[in-house]
Amino acid sequence: MSSRRSAMFKEEEWARVQPIIRKLYLLEDKSLKDVIIILSTLHGFRPSKAQLESKLKQWHMAKNMTSMEWKHVDMRIRKRHLQGKESKVYLSGIPLRPATVEKARSRHSFESTLDRVTGIG
Template sequence: MSLKLVDKAAAKTEMDKHKITIQDLYLKEDRTLKEIMDIMAGSYDFVATKTQYERHFRKWGFRKNVNPSVWKFINHRQSKRKRAGKESDVYIDGVLVPKDKIRKEIGRNSVSTIEKYRRGNPPYNRSIPMTKPG
């Protein structure tokens, strides 16, 4: 087992320099944190602890898992657009979500008809843009 000593201040500024690369690896290429740490250490000669990565992911707003209320909103908005005869692409954190994943997550997090009438429409979420496919 190797021991890593990482200077916090240096890691913070270096981490910010590599933000775009880390974002691409984590969100667009769907890499695990372990894979990202290995790639950054091997290809970019950048070493940081797991905790430092996690802290920066929170700071930058990187997330892979989405709250069930967001899926309910996506379902509501997508249904509304479909009734208007519009197709929809969904982006979360700037990454296009595949239609299969949307279908699966909406099915998993769907609202029953009774719950829909009891609660009304889900709250509007400006951070989830829906656009026509293109």
């Protein structure tokens, strides 16, 4: 039985592929598996899934927000709405569509019946 150990990559190597990973993972919405395959075949760089996940976390590159993060976003949008301000939501530096934001806010936020009736938020 052979043990498979993933190669250790230097920070310079990660820095070289970081823009490529950002483009593939965030802008082109590729899966981790697809990103690894593309990095391996086109760029000669084959990280393990765990290594890539760790780097994405370190670089704050996420495709999704937690429920708690959406609650915070909802609170900030409501506060800005009361001040007469518009809000744009960004995730990993990429603007989210208003429809996406509204759907997530309705899914993750608490809205009282009074708020619904009075139209606040």
